[in-house]
Amino acid sequence: MKLQIFTQLNQSQKSALAVVFVILLPPFFPNLFQPLGRSSPSVFSEWNAPRPMHVALLEGALQRQTSVELQTSLWSPLAFQGWKPCTERPKPHSLPEKSRGYIQVFLDGGLNQQKMGVCDAVAVAKILNATLVLPHFEVNPVWQDSSSFADIFDVDHFIDVLRDEVSIVKELPSDYSWSTREYYGTGIRATRIKTAPVQATSDWYIENVLPVLQSYGIAAIAPFSHRLTFNNLPSYIQRLRCKVNFEALIFVSHIKELGKAIVHHLRHPTEGNDYPLEETDKFGKQQTGKFVVLHLRFDKDMAAHSACDFGGGKAEKLALAKYRQVLWQGRVLNSQFTDEELRNQGRCPLTPEEIGLLLAALSFNNRTRLYLASHKVYGGEARLATLSKLFPLMEDKKSLVSTEEMAKVKGKASLLAAVDYYVSMQSDIFISASPGNMHNALEAHRAYMNLKTIRPNMRLLGQLFQNKSIGWSEFQLAVLDGHKNRQGQIRLRKENQSIYTYPAPDCMCRA
Numbered sequence: 001m002k003l004q005i006f007t008q009l010n011q012s013q014k015s016a017l018a019v020v021f022v023i024l025l026p027p028f029f030p031n032l033f034q035p036l037g038r039s040s041p042s043v044f045s046e047w048n049a050p051r052p053m054h055v056a057l058l059e060g061a062l063q064r065q066t067s068v069e070l071q072t073s074l075w076s077p078l079a080f081q082g083w084k085p086c087t088e089r090p091k092p093h094s095l096p097e098k099s100r101g102y103i104q105v106f107l108d109g110g111l112n113q114q115k116m117g118v119c120d121a122v123a124v125a126k127i128l129n130a131t132l133v134l135p136h137f138e139v140n141p142v143w144q145d146s147s148s149f150a151d152i153f154d155v156d157h158f159i160d161v162l163r164d165e166v167s168i169v170k171e172l173p174s175d176y177s178w179s180t181r182e183y184y185g186t187g188i189r190a191t192r193i194k195t196a197p198v199q200a201t202s203d204w205y206i207e208n209v210l211p212v213l214q215s216y217g218i219a220a221i222a223p224f225s226h227r228l229t230f231n232n233l234p235s236y237i238q239r240l241r242c243k244v245n246f247e248a249l250i251f252v253s254h255i256k257e258l259g260k261a262i263v264h265h266l267r268h269p270t271e272g273n274d275y276p277l278e279e280t281d282k283f284g285k286q287q288t289g290k291f292v293v294l295h296l297r298f299d300k301d302m303a304a305h306s307a308c309d310f311g312g313g314k315a316e317k318l319a320l321a322k323y324r325q326v327l328w329q330g331r332v333l334n335s336q337f338t339d340e341e342l343r344n345q346g347r348c349p350l351t352p353e354e355i356g357l358l359l360a361a362l363s364f365n366n367r368t369r370l371y372l373a374s375h376k377v378y379g380g381e382a383r384l385a386t387l388s389k390l391f392p393l394m395e396d397k398k399s400l401v402s403t404e405e406m407a408k409v410k411g412k413a414s415l416l417a418a419v420d421y422y423v424s425m426q427s428d429i430f431i432s433a434s435p436g437n438m439h440n441a442l443e444a445h446r447a448y449m450n451l452k453t454i455r456p457n458m459r460l461l462g463q464l465f466q467n468k469s470i471g472w473s474e475f476q477l478a479v480l481d482g483h484k485n486r487q488g489q490i491r492l493r494k495e496n497q498s499i500y501t502y503p504a505p506d507c508m509c510r511a
Contacts, residue, residue, distance in 0.1 A: 050311035052353055052386050054465060060472020061360040061390055070363040070480075075290055075428065078452050078488045085448055086509035087243035099131040099167055101213035106181060106222035108138040111152070111417040112437035113225055116500050118149075119244040120228040122166050123237050124221075127202045128210055131167040136181060142301075143413035152418055154250050161248040165240055176218050184220055191216045196227040202237070230499050235506070241499055242507030246448055251418050254408050258401065259422030265400040266291040266369050266423075269393075291369040293427040294359070295420070295442070297434050298349055300378045301327070307334035308348035343466055346458030349434035352377065354465060356387040358456060359431070361479035364391070371427065372396040373420035373438075429454060440501040447490060448503045455486040 052058050103125045107117035118135050125132035134155065139146045149155065159168045172179060184192045193209055205228075212219040221227065251259075267289045303310060304323040310316065324332050334342055342348050350358065359368070370391045377383055388394055397406065397419060409415035417438070424430050424442050431454040432439035446453045460482040464475055493502030 053311040083508040102218040104220040105224040112441040119241040147414045199229040238506035290428040292429040295432040296374040309339040343462035352387040356390040361476040370394045
């Protein structure tokens with residue numbers, strides 16, 4: 001009897017302690033219960049990844065049969081389209097005898113946004129006949145990456161390729177050593193240009209920045225991202241931007257070496273692995289030594305900002321809504337639309353499951369060597385389970401190279417992105433799960449090099465995935481038909497469109 005009473009008291013005490021624990025834990029460990037930080041996602045909201053949203057399609061994809069004809073077409077390189085890279089000026093020229101002063105720029109954002117900023121900075125220096133100081137990269141506020149220009153790009157190569165176009169120095173001479181990021185962060189300075197409008201014209205720089213150069217010998221422009229127009233610029237300025245983007249900006253040796261190691265492992269996989277064999281005799285020739293890169297842009301920021309439903313039920317919806325409130329105070333345009341409306345408009349990012357179904361419908365089989373280029377997937381490994389099931393030969397950096405080889409880039413988002421960029425440029429086929437800076441940058445670079453790049457038809461896929469009665473055969477036919485002209489065909493840039501997405505006709509010539 002005493003023992004029973006003691007046990008009951010013990011249970012009561014345990015229950016009371018549990019209640020106290022739940023009450024006290026959130027204030028001390030808020031990230032466990034709500035996503036207050038980008039790098040510390042809500043643990044409770046991501047413990048259980050949702051079940052597959054498209055079960056019938058998944059079953060069909062797992063049992064798919066692929067024809068030799070489709071495989072041959074899929075893995076064949078792009079035919080020559082009549083365009084070739086064209087970045088040199090038509091006539092010989094030389095640098096002006098005297099520079100008008102020094103231009104400094106301070107660039108934020110991730111790798112590809114910084115690359116665009118560098119290209120624009122070179123163009124602005126050319127417009128002003130000024131000397132460009134090696135661009136300063138701000139600390140990335142999301143990933144806390146402090147990588148500098150020299151940590152990512154080969155500085156000597158950059159200066160050498162552009163030596164006949166623009167004067168570039170690694171650092172300011174001692175007379176201007178006071179012009180630093182810290183100097184501009186502590187007060188209003190006459191040499192800082194902080195009013196450059198988005199898509200500023202060349203005339204704006206001549207009217208507003210040139211007088212500062214003439215008065216002080218130096219001008220620091222911050223912010224600078226997206227501060228140069230794509231319209232009504234001389235052809236040699238447009239070509240110069242592409243010369244910087246595609247020829248002058250190459251990665252430092254250790255990034256290239258790591259990229260080469262990954263590519264080697266993908267093209268020459270270790271023999272003896274217990275990989276599933278599907279019609280190897282038929283398709284071996286088409287796939288041997290080939291691989292596709294999938295840029296899977298499905299992080300928590302994107303999932304929350306899209307305001308779409310990803311099958312995680314009320315718990316996931318609530319967690320993402322809280323995340324939106326914390327990061328953007330709920331001011332997200334997509335929030336005013338229903339999930340159905342967003343999908344019909346093609347505004348929902350593809351989940352790992354959906355991109356896997358797309359790849360399967362495009363005739364990638366389960367012998368496909370798939371390299372996953374991504375920083376962090378919302379939901380972690382559990383969210384990738386369906387994609388892994390469809391493509392068991394899926395790899396990433398960690399699975400292909402050693403910890404020692406990864407040491408120099410570990411924890412540095414820009415360097416990791418650079419490695420993925422390098423591997424993506426070496427792949428036979430590139431595909432991105434949703435639009436973004438990485439997608440646009442690689443689409444442009446691969447178009448410039450006439451390499452196959454698949455652009456998902458987001459509107460079509462949004463509508464297909466909403467049709468819960470559609471069978472695999474109908475789905476595959478619709479996907480194949482909807483992607484015939486989305487595999488690297490040259491698209492000419494229109495007014496206001498980015499030269500960093502559409503390099504033709506500004507930076508390419510008719511052969």
